[in-house]
Amino acid sequence: GAGVSQSPSNKVTEKGKDVELRCDPISGHTALYWYRQSLGQGLEFLIYFQGNSAPDKSGLPSDRFSAERTGGSVSTLTIQRTQQEDSAVYLCASSLSSFRGETQYFGPGTRLLVL
């Protein structure tokens, strides 16, 4: 079956521009996660959704980052006024539920480069 898909696969933008990253989870998965992978920093958890609700947004790096999920499916991660330090691979994962320990399936990521 189809896995987690993300778009775009690559994005180059200029400092100060806004970008929107999209994630399509596996059909039927109610939980959706966003992570950021930077060189030297490893994978960093940003936010998760159970359905359309994000119980805890404290993992987002700054108030320039926001995320939403509609219809219990597609999610978008928006970065406003991008900075060079936002350059990273943004990974999305989904799981059947948000039960702790439920297997998370990852998408291929969006590679963001801020010039």
Added chain:
Amino acid sequence: TQLLEQSPQFLSIQEGENLTVYCNSSSVFSSLQWYRQEPGEGPVLLVTVVTGGEVKKLKRLTFQFGDARKDSSLHITAAQPGDTGLYLCAGMYSGGGADGLTFGKGTHLIIQP
């Protein structure tokens, strides 16, 4: 801040050799997972360990969870070039915290033919 220390960070060995990767924390995990990631792709789950002292085998890969559920190891026997990749450990902590996984920084493994 809960940290997962993974070592070594880089490892390059010859085909046929054995190797071990370690994952350590000062906190207790409710579960720990090992992932493998190849360039341009997301991490792919290899195994989940839940019980202290648990040992799981996946062909030439052996995963062990420490008795106190604070550490884990991945041992590869007779490494093959196809084992090359980034190996990541990730855990869910027992004491709550964010519901996402906490990842180690990974071990970049290169198996030379």
